[in-house]
Every structure is written in structure tokens, then in C-alpha cells.
Amino acid sequence: MTLPEGVSRRRVDDRERLATRGEPVYGEPTDGPWRLWDAGRSKLGAMLELGLDTGLTGGEGVLYLGAASGTTVSHVADFAGPTYAVEFAPRPARDLVDVAASRPNLFPLLKDARRPETYAHVVESNLDVLIQDVATRGQARVAARNRRFLAPDGRLLAAIKARSEDVTREPAAVFEDVLATLRDRYEILATARLDRYHDDHLAVVARPLAE
Numbered sequence: 420m421t422l423p424e425g426v427s428r429r430r431v432d433d434r435e436r437l438a439t440r441g442e443p444v445y446g447e448p449t450d451g452p453w454r455l456w457d458a459g460r461s462k463l464g465a466m467l468e469l470g471l472d473t474g475l476t477g478g479e480g481v482l483y484l485g486a487a488s489g490t491t492v493s494h495v496a497d498f499a500g501p502t503y504a505v506e507f508a509p510r511p512a513r514d515l516v517d518v519a520a521s522r523p524n525l526f527p528l529l530k531d532a533r534r535p536e537t538y539a540h541v542v543e544s545n546l547d548v549l550i551q552d553v554a555t556r557g558q559a560r561v562a563a564r565n566r567r568f569l570a571p572d573g574r575l576l577a578a579i580k581a582r583s584e585d586v587t588r589e590p591a592a593v594f595e596d597v598l599a600t601l602r603d604r605y606e607i608l609a610t611a612r613l614d615r616y617h618d619d620h621l622a623v624v625a626r627p628l629a630e
């Protein structure tokens with residue numbers, strides 16, 4: 420699988436690791452201008468490590484939901500174009516603002532991803548990619564509501580956490596329900612369990628259905 424332009428594999432401590440070029444954010448090791456991208460701390464990193472066909476090429480316009488302190492979205496902004504990062508918890512959002520200071524293409528938004536109408540005036544439409552890692556109940560509904568920002572040939576890259584939907588059910592059953600809801604608004608192109616890096620998470624690659 421080809422990595423997006425701006426993402427590379429670097430050999431550090433005898434291991435090939437993903438890396439992007441940018442200011443370090445979370446104490447990650449560096450190799451010259453490259454900062455290692457820890458797949459154990461990033462679902463998108465895990466998707467790339469596992470060879471999932473994300474369709475990412477580099478330079479895309481991105482809406483990222485569930486940015487937290489910016490661990491993953493900082494890497495995204497290193498290789499993507501304009502990157503809108505939504506996070507509703509004030510504390511991590513403060514760190515996110517610091518992460519954005521060295522990244523002019525990263526726009527942090529202290530907003531609730533369940534209410535896209537509150538940021539629709541800021542976020543451009545026809546974006547190439549919607550990345551979602553909200554780890555909250557109703558993950559499929561969040562993806563459905565934010566579909567409006569995607570270009571017709573855009574991609575949804577979602578990490579679905581089973582335990583956020585229901586701690587008592589089998590993850591496989593939870594994933595089936597989430598996929599069924601997603602299919603109302605998206606065509607599912609690929610799925611992959613991320614358990615090697617993130618327990619009980621499913622990666623989903625999808626494209627929006629015509630309105």
C-alpha cells in the first residue's frame with residue numbers, strides 16, 4: 420500500500436516506523452526533520468500500519484472529529500492541506516491550540532461533533548476526507564451528520580470503538596449495528612479490526628452516498 424505523500428517509513432532502533440515532518444507534539448522520537456507516528460496512540464496511524472487502503476494521497480482538505488490534544492491530527496496536518504479539528508472537551512482543546520501554533524493549516528474548533536450546524540459557517544464544504552475518532556455513543560450518527568462537509572467522491576475514515584456504544588455486547592455485534600446505520604448515508608469500502616494496536620476498535624473506509 421502506498422503511503423500518502425509526506426508520510427514516510429523511517430528505520431529507528433532497528434524498526435521501520437511511520438513518520439511525518441513537523442514540530443514534535445507528544446514526546447515522540449525524531450529522526451532529523453521526521454517525527455515518529457506511534458500507531459499504538461493513533462487509530463489512523465494503525466490503519467496505515469495495517470495497510471488499509473485509506474485513499475489518502477497527501478494535500479487533502481480534512482475535517483477531523485475528536486481531535487483531543489492533537490496527537491493524530493498533528494500528523495494529519497503535517498501531510499494534509501487545510502485541516503479542521505473538532506474537539507468538545509476544553510482541556511485537550513487548549514493543548515490542541517498549542518499544536519496548531521506551528522501548523523498554519525490546522526484550525527482547532529471547540530465544538531460538539533453532534534452539532535455540525537455550529538461550525539458549518541467555518542468549515543469549508545467539498546472536503547476530501549472526514550476522519551472520525553470520537554469514542555462516544557452514536558458514532559454512526561456523528562458520521563452521518565457530518566457527511567455534508569464531504570465532496571461526492573470524498574472518504575470517511577472512522578475508528579469505531581465498540582465499548583463506547585455498549586460495554587456489555589460483543590464488539591462484533593456492535594460493529595454490525597454501527598455499519599448498518601452508516602449504510603444509510605455511506606457505501607462501505609473496507610473495514611479492518613485494529614486490535615493489534617487498539618482493542619475492540621473497527622476501522623471503516625466509506626464514501627458518501629448521493630443525497
Ligand SMILES: C[S@@+](CC[C@H](N)C(=O)[O-])C[C@H]1O[C@@H](n2cnc3c(N)ncnc32)[C@H](O)[C@@H]1O
Nearest residue numbers: 485487490491506507508531532552553554555
Ligand atoms: C479517543 S479520543 C481521540 C484521540 C485522538 N483522535 C487522537 O488520536 O489523537 C476521543 C476524543 O473525542 C472527543 N469527543 C467525544 N465526543 C465528542 C463530540 N461529540 N464532539 C467533539 N469531540 C468529542 C473526546 O473529548 C476525546 O477527546
